[in-house]
Amino acid sequence: MADDSGSGSRNGTESNGPANNGAGDGPPQNTQSNPVLAHMMQNKVETTLWFTRIFTVICSVLFLLPIFGGNPYSFYQRALISAAATSALRMHQRLPNVQLNMDFVRRLFSEDSSHYLMYCIIFLNSYPMTMSLIPIFLFALLHACSFTKTVLNLMGPQSMMFVRNAVMKLEAQQVNILRFIASTEIFLMPAIVILVFSGKASFFLPFLYYRFLTLRYSSRRNPYNRTLFSEFRQAVEFLCSKPQCPQFVRNLCFSSIGFISRLAPPIQAQ
Template identity: 45%
Template sequence: MSDTTSENNSNQQRPKGLEALKRHCIANKIDVALWAIRMLTIICAIFYVIPIFGNANNTYNKVLLANAATSALRLHQRLPRVSLTKEFLAELFAEDSCHYLLYSLIFLYVSPATLVLLPVVLFATLHSASYSLTLLDTLGQNSWWGARILISLIELQSRNILRLISFTEIILMPFTVFLILMGRAGLLTPFIYYHFLVQRYLSRRNPYTRNMFRELRLQIENLAQKPNLPLIIRKALYSMITITTKLAPVQAQAAAQ
């Protein structure tokens, strides 16, 4: 009880205001830089959807470049020491930040598509919201109450946002094939994106893509088992499940069995 009281007293005695915010920014340069780049990502995405300033294509590229910068900084935080070893490369490709660095590089060379920016912007919103709360606490408990309410709403919906991100990651796989047919992407785009999706499936810290694959499979199987469904559609649905299962990583297939 006394420990809790002393901790609360220390939090109350901790200096607040602009001077405290300045000291916090100096002491946490990389975290503040990440927050600033994520906010820039969101702003550029808004200007892409509503092209008030500048060229929409340039703004689209700025969103992906900002995401690449965020991913690179996060990789620097997670793996500060670089070494050209098999173990380091395995650790590098296992990081979620590396996945989204690859994601930005894939779609930088593809014609702009709003769907591509959705996972980037949602991740930027989630992470910037949590750190915005830290910055607001540094300013003081009663600062920017409207922003605090918005942050609370975002954190309340964090699970649904992560599910939407994983669903978009999956949908983008056939979407890249569609982009080729429209002449808006290169022939290698789906193959490179497939490797990105495999890494997302195998992610150690984010199980949402794996869970979304399972949810979609169950929903498609339930749909295929409906008695009034035409036979040709039922066969097409089962074929889609079979192909997707064969494309799943070996480790994932073993875990499922």
């Protein structure tokens, strides 16, 4: 906050000569009286990310609740395109210098932003699925909270209290939201398989999504996918171990667990 105000003062000082001319209503006072605008101008990348995330949230809501009319599929595509733009810009922040070597490729695919850039491309031209919008909607909502709090603080400590309270509630539920996102990522796979057999999705879609799921499973920054897989496995094994469970169901569940475990990528120690 101190750096922001300092930059605003420096900008005002630099433009004070030609624009002021002894008047008190020149550009320096406009900059000082609009700390939100000054902060946005000083942090253009973060502001752009904030706008793309808000646009993702709006398009996702309009797809689910088409209260203003229009084609819902267009809102579906706009939400994915906006989320893809967010991921691409975030990926550029994390890896600004492109290098043509395998080490850079490994670092590229270890970034969560590259995972969701792939995710958006996978679902962009596929049959619209409500489940596919849930992760990008919730991620956009969560990641927009920090910048929203900064904007609200610049507007004043009592400004838009309903928005401030909503942001605080979202942050308090961050772990539960991240777990729900991981659950959605996992259960999207059987949903995609059902779409393939119903003729509404390409045969290659499950293979592409499997690659995305393996990247999420081995993510260094977000361990919730791995955690949920482990918890689901423990829950299924606990239910199958009960005497009331039929033998064929037990055999089917353990065979499925073994098959899924073989598909899981090895996790390298960091």
